[in-house]
Amino acid sequence: MTFGRVTGNNAVTWEPDRCDWYETVKLNYGYNFLAGLPALRLLPDWTSPKQKVPKTWRIMDDILSFWQGLGIGGFRCDMAQMIPMAFWKWAIARSRVRLPDVFFMAEAYNDHLKTTPGDPCTALLESGFNAVYDADCYHLAEHVYTRGNWANDFDRLFRSEPQYLTHGVRYVENHDEKRVCSPIAWGGTGRTILPAIMTLVYASGKGPVLVYNGQEVGERAEAPGGYGGHNGRTSIFDYTCLPQLQTWVAGGRFDASLLDEDSAELRDFHARLLPLLQHPALDRGDFYGLNWANMKNTTFGREPAEDTSGHWVYAMLRHHAHSTVLVVGNLSPTINFYNLCISIPQHAFNWCGIQTEKVRARNLMWKEGKDRLFDRSELMDRGMAYPLKPGEVGVLELSEA
Incomplete structure (x- = not known):
């Protein structure tokens, strides 16, 4: 026998180094792993x-x-x-x-x-x-x-x-x-x-x-x-x-x-x-990213020296059946985006089926928070004002009002 054992990461040697998985032993699944992918064709037809x-x-x-x-x-x-x-x-x-x-x-x-x-x-x-x-x-x-x-x-x-x-x-x-x-x-x-x-x-x-x-x-x-x-x-x-x-x-x-x-x-x-995360929109919903619609939005978490938004802030919609959730987060460890506004384009409202002029936003992270009403045209134009401190997030359920 040339070698007594093979390590879990395929090291065929009597002297595995400190990065080899020497505390594990490779199991034989019925093919010669040294021969590479072609050897897998010799495995049985399990069906x-x-x-x-x-x-x-x-x-x-x-x-x-x-x-x-x-x-x-x-x-x-x-x-x-x-x-x-x-x-x-x-x-x-x-x-x-x-x-x-x-x-x-x-x-x-x-x-x-x-x-x-x-x-x-x-x-x-x-x-x-x-x-x-x-x-x-x-x-x-x-x-x-x-x-x-x-x-x-x-x-x-x-x-x-x-x-x-x-x-x-x-x-x-x-x-x-x-x-x-x-x-x-x-x-x-x-x-x-x-x-x-x-x-x-x-x-x-x-x-x-x-x-x-x-x-x-x-x-x-x-x-x-x-x-x-x-x-x-x-x-x-x-x-x-x-x-x-x-x-x-x-x-x-x-x-x-x-x-x-x-x-x-x-x-x-x-x-x-x-x-x-068990909310229907987050558990089973489709995804719609909003950053593309806010890259020219100067209130979307832009640093003073930047001419494009989206460095530190990310926003998305998730939608399933009649449920829509807006998620937004400030990834910056230091910047307080006190004037953050999130624009939601007409295409996004069509995508999630919200067509009424009034849109209700319910904060799901805080039970004591009150519902807020917005004009849909305002959300498409100026956007939803939602200030975020460093590392803060918002999870809001959107619905027709």
Whole structure:
């Protein structure tokens, strides 16, 4: 035997380096991965009842069956693009015989480890997954603070990837990425911007959202979490602690009064936003970006030296049946857009079916807020006045009045 083991990231060596996944062992799914994509053609036709499948397939199916038998109704599959699509089709189909609405979510990336030509996320959806990670949305949001992207850039992303509107898993934190509130990530302004980033990322799609452990109290990952050191992450694989979350848990008391003011406010914001995502317009609605209609609008969050709007402010409509929701966020960590106005063009009103001259706006984030009435012509011309402090958002239900 030349090599005794292969690491989880396909390193065939007796001496894996510190970045190899040496704590994992690659499973044999019935093909020679060293031969590349052509070897996948040798996998069995799983749709044939007489065709035997590889032993590993049967073992993995037994594992899925075991957990389903304990009442587990969903699975997150790590680096799913590394596994043959033929296996996923077979395994997910068998899982749905046992439980028709079992949920499969794929963490997957279009990288050199994929086992399919083209975009593996598309192949995974075709294989039966309910949702796949929308890494592009995460990175675009991050790049607003690290690479100079504008809020306007979200329009291009949302329009060009329709599959992610429906099946994309939207997130602002996961175990692989730096914490938003870490002092060394997101320009060091995470606590201020997290509400706006989270709202725009979560509210722009129909797919599921991911809330990472401790996100709701603003974990900062300041202490070294194992061998990763001071890298802005809580941990990759090592055991560690979550100081902010532990303060709230308090030995099982779950007492928000023990949190500092910033953490308590952030947790309250999560408690208000996440239920709103079940609103019909946000859960099942189509998407309409408004930034294109406001780029010449001087009151749409424009800095003094800029001649185009949409650097820090993003606005969108979501619409389903008779429900329409306007979402707007100030992504700036420092600028107070006290004179912000959002123009809604005639085309948008036609799109969502609002034709009356009076338009009612109900603030969904604050139950104590009063409804506001606007002239539709005013919203098309001057726009809706909605001042936003740094990191603030508005989620408003629009209806005919």
